[in-house]
Amino acid sequence: MPSSRLTERALNSLKPGATLWDQEVRGLGARRRGNDGRVIFVFKYRSPIDRDVTGRGRQRYITIGPWGRGDWGIDDARKVATAHRDALRLGRDPAADRDHRKAMPTVAELCDAYLAAVPNLLLRRERRPKKPSTIATDKSRIAAHIKPLLGSMPVDAISQRDVQRFMHGIAAGASAKRSKLGSRAVSNVRGGRGAASRTIGLLGSIFAYAVAEGHRPDNPVRGVTRYADGKRERRLSDEEYALLAAGLVRAQAEGVNPFGISCVRFLLLTGWRRGEATELRWSEVDIPGRTARLSDTKTGASMRPLAQPVVGLLQEQTRTGGPFVFPARSENKALQGLPRMWARIRALSQLGEDITLHTLRHSFASLAADLGYGDAAIAALIGHSRSGTTARYTHRSDRVLLKVADEVAFATLDKLQYPPAVAAPRIERGLECP
Secondary structure, three states, X not given: OOEEOOOHHHHHOOOOOOEEXXXXXOOEXXXXXXXXXXXXXXXXXXXXXXXXXXXXXXXXXXXEEEEOOOOEOHHHHHHHHHHHHHHHHOOOOHHHHHHHHXXXXXXXXXXXXXXXXXXXXXXXXXXXXXXXXXXXXXXXXXXXXXXXXXXXXXXXXXXXXXXXXXXXXXXXXXXXXXXXXOOOOEEEEOOOHHHHHHHHHHHHHHHHHXXXXXXXXXXXXXXXXXXXXXXXXXXXXXXXXXXXXHHHHHHHHOOOOHHHHHHHHHHHHHOOOHHHHHOOEHHHEEOOOOEEEEEEEOOXXXXXXXXXXXXXXXXXXXXXXXXXXXXXXXXXXXXXXXXXXXXXXXXXXXXXXXXXXXXXXXXXXXXXXXXXXXXXXXXHHHOOOXXXXXXXXXXXXXXXXXXXXXXXXXXXXXXXXXXXXXXXXXXXXXXXXX
């Protein structure tokens, strides 16, 4: 068969149906098709894994691509052919590798499969499926960051270096995008280090699923050093407690939703998560027993002690006839828009934007620590999971936890410098807790 060094002149002179083999890279050829006259680069080899009865590898052809402007150049074809020859030396069949790549899902397809399977996947630490709210957040991160930056790549082509670039790209704003969702709604993807670290955590779970499904033998996210998690350690100072108390009074005078004001006071006195408070139902509250039994929280079912000031607040709470302690305008729905109400209260309190509803939770836990209480007691008060300690402590120490809750709630009232609605009498201070 004719062979020569492939050049533009040689390729232009090829006749329809003719093939010219390259003298520089063995196996690389250029063939002019008879139907449309285009020149196509091909690679000819003998398969190392598919042999005939004599033990000789079967001859195969693999198409590299068309030659021409905007397509493959001669040097490009040589690089691909050289890569195929390297694969042959390792005992791999380039055609089998190509078929494997075609069958391999992209990262976008893997994400879709993961989201379809995740309701039935158990979290390793909690041994339970992800909550619907967490799955909704996962969907948002996949759509905002993972698919735009990695979605088109094959799953088995992702390296640890790709993951590192991906993380740094999100941190630098590579996936930042602002778009309209409707007449009023706007999607504003900002990126940043916090978003990068949290998305890398999700990507690790997605690739763990890929390993379990046999798409690749390893997880490329493992070993990647993330940015610091940016935990929100902000707590209220004594001055800020007083400013917030005054802001709550102003909010009431200016017509802020009274259920929103009551919910903020409730969060101040309990340290609960925002969703736990807004979703709290009267059926979960035991006023005489001063407990709340939450059937579904971030850490599963949870029983919480209710301090005397909290009981007083609940007793003075207006009952609408609906199931929720803090209802929306519709009595049968939970309170909506608490972050927006909090922004108004915060502005009326002349507090900085770095003070969030989570700051109230951290302030409550920090105040409990200031009073000398240990991690197990604080975890039981605010529903923080600590390797099963919370549940055991709660069931054994209800009376002690009620005293702890009372003291932390009354200490909060001291810092607020004015009493929110409290119907129960004040207890004696200086209680001890092991």
